[in-house]
Amino acid sequence: MENLILDIEIDENAKESLLKKALKSELSVKEYIEKLVVLDINSTIDLENDYTYNYNLNKLYDNFNKEVSLTKIENALLELLLKNKGKIVKIETIAEVIWKDKEMTRFTLRNKIKSIRDKSFYELIVNHSNIGYCIN
The missing domain is CATH 1.10.1220 (Arc Repressor Mutant)
Known part of the structure; x- marks a missing residue:
């Protein structure tokens, strides 16, 4: 070194x-x-398209190093996927971890995924039909 x-x-x-x-x-x-x-x-993970995520601050930054404004659920969902980077996180796991005791529909989850993609870039989150989502 x-x-x-x-x-x-x-x-x-x-x-x-x-x-x-x-x-x-x-x-x-x-x-x-x-x-x-x-x-x-x-504490910082580099993502595609020059996006980064800082675990200490729980914040996503765009390619201009500007903070991307996420809701609490969007941020928790993104963090869960990042902590399992390269692995598929099952829909059931997402419901348990993010929504806890509240009801989550697949429609709600899809809307949150779409919102994160709209605020960042589409390829960030990969869908595995009827199984779950992942970040590569």
Whole structure:
């Protein structure tokens, strides 16, 4: 692994806060910052058409790095599909996880999928007829 050396300037308050957090985590400041950077990098997934999804922020960003406005259900559905990237998520699983005890019709699910596609791009979510959906 190649080292990357950074020189950053932060004010006194931020410096004190950083030192306290590193101490609390029982890490050196260097180790703490390395951990933050790795967490940030690993929290973002690259999608097709230059779209990205940030797990820490639970937000989808378009190819101009602008946030795509999703409803709570759309975001939860997208996150479920992304956590199972490359696998088909069954319709029954989607109903259990996203709608919980509420009734979900296939029509409602199709509308949510269409809405996400309209706000992003069609190929993002792949339909597997009468089985479920996935993101490749």
